[in-house]
Amino acid sequence: MDALLSLRDISYAYHNLKGETPALSDISFDVSQGEFVAVVGPSGCGKSTLLSIIAGLLTPEEGELYYQGRRIADGEAGNIMKIGYMLQRDHLFEWRTIYHNVILGLELNHTLTPENLEYVMQLLRDYELYAFKDKKPSELSGGMRQRAALIRTMAIHPDLLLLDEPFSALDSQTRLNVSADIARLIRSTGKTAILITHDLSEAITLADRVLVLSKRPAKVVCEMPIRLTVDRHDPMTVRNTPEYQLFFNHLWEVLTNEQTATQSV
Amino acid sequence: MNRQLPNPSDGISANQRLFLDAHRRHHHIISLCRLLLVVVFLGLWETAAVKKWIDPFFFSSPSGIVKYLYNMLADRSFFTHTGITLLETVASFLLVTLLSLLCAMLLWYVHGLAEVLEPYLVILNSLPKSALAPLLIVWLGTGTNTIIVAGISVAIFGSIINLYTGFTQADPEMLKLIYTLGGNRLDALRKVILPGSVPLILSNMKVNIGLSLVGVIIGEFLAARRGLGYLIIYGSQVFQLSMVITSIIILCAIAMVFYKLIQNLEHYYRKKY
16 A cells, blocks of 8 residues: 555544434545645535544544554544644734744644754745744734744644645635645645645646545545646646646536535435 | 823824824813812812711711821821731732632533533522621631631632633634644643633733622621721721721722722733733
């Protein structure tokens, strides 16, 4: 097995007194080392649940997870692999400066070594936040804040990045820039990433492979490798290629079928 | 009222100048009205007492109060009584703040503890705490300790509930962030819950200082030989109304000073963060 992470028949349901709500049903897929996978699907289909399970925050009711071929036992995810999780909102702490926000993960892992701090400084310089390192989060723009959140995530040298719609709270122009920034950093460091998004263009421009989930309870209905003839650095160039159009149309069709299919049931 | 206005020599426009003048004038008028209200009230009171419209034996008079206050300062009893009340209030306030913070942290940290204890906390909080004071005297005797405990008992249950409720309202996504970065529940408490609750803790302190003072005065009513609460009760029993009203005025001043101190702490925090 050369997959970094494998999911096998993962099922999950939420329970409350009124009954149970199935969220995921028999989800299986692999992610290779260095691969960037995007997961798209109708809203509320359980995409975030999927990431929580991979991160070990939720335990699947059925199915197994494997990391480098080794089964991840319940509650063991954090010990086996380092997860970098990015959420929709940056959640920078207002009571800390940008610098103290980005070293939060190092603090929690007790790894405030000179090398790690130097790495953080390098990232701050690379993403033009060095001059703002002593500012409070509220003094920064949305794009800068999300870049700070990215640095906080990267500082702990994660083995796997989980991106839960990290761009959806940004305005469209900032969104293009920040998503390009993030994709560049992920590719240049060879990180493995799973991106959740409801934006097909974003999925196609950023990812090596797109998975389409069905409506709740979510199943994988389509898996599409994205091979582009151009360099991915500039999202606009990607969007102007003919293959982009083909991918987009195909995925659009799958998603629309999925919507109507479940509606007619 | 003492908002910092920009220096007029900063080269501001004529209209801004006009606005600032109007703003300043408005504040002067408000301050003047406040002052006038006190002067008119005291003047009326004094006149009524002098002209015997009211009986100064029951109602005292501003001049009687000033005279009494002067005597208190002269024989130093002012410092004894005010000092002991201040000491008891500060002690019970500090203990309430510390203990309720510890309890709220424990309730948040230990799963299920809050659920178990919730009904008891609610009952204790809604109980009129003055009803406990005679019990405290039986258990602890009459003395400073009893009065400090009385002060604590008035404020602590509400304070715990208030802080704990605030802790539970922390953004779950911020906690999720801590867990995904490899932190545990203690980290969540130290890095998210506590620093995020500083404004709540400060506003809770404002409530605590007022309630501690209430508890201390109730305690002194029942179990003291010194202190402002004792003076109020003693004065009313021997019809020394100047003593009663002077003590009440000193209490007003104490409450105001404490409130201001915590408010300054809040301003300081807001400026810093």
